[in-house]
Amino acid sequence: MILKSTHYAKQGEVTRNWVLIDAEGATLGRLAAQVAKILRGKNKPQFTPNSDCGDFVVVINADKVQLTGNKADHKTYYRHSGYNGGLKAESFRQAMEKHPEKVIERAVRGMLPKTTLGRKQLTKLKVYAGTEHPHAAQNPVKIELEG
Structure with a gap:
């Protein structure tokens, strides 16, 4: 009888590729979900949940990402300084004018694990x-978004 065991990817044997994604006309949540999947390595057959086996992701045209419906008018980003009265609010449109890169980074960060591994993957x-x-x-390979 031959016993088969599950293969766990180790840090030294993971090959990291570079992926290029064009965010022009993409929906923010769908883009972030696919980027998070690639960063975690869930698109690879040797995916291991407790190991960083994902690829590097380069997202261009972050200023051309969109939201569906009327969320562009109603979506608000909050942050707090930790002091009394330190709540800051910023609408989606204001955030896109000031720093469109941070909008995508924040959406992807919310879809990664809230652990040291998730911070490393980010x-x-x-x-x-x-x-x-x-x-x-690094010769990133351009991929098209699904869906």
Whole structure:
């Protein structure tokens, strides 16, 4: 009788690829879900939940991401300084004018684990507002979004 055991990916044997995603015309949540899936490595057959086996993701045209319905008018981002009266609110439109990269980073961060592994996986995300990015030397493979 041959026993088969589950294969767990170890840090040294993981091959990391670079992926380029164009966010032009993409819906924010669907884009963030697929980016989080690639960062975690869930698109690979050797996925291991407790190991960082994901790829690097470069997102370009972050300033052209969209929301469905009238969420662009109603969506609000909150943060708190920790002091009394320190609640700051910012609408989606204001956030896109000031820092469109942070909008995508925040959406992806919410879909990753809230652990040290999730924070480590988030460092592999590179978001840029325009079409230019400094990662051409890594030869990122451009992929189309599903759905």
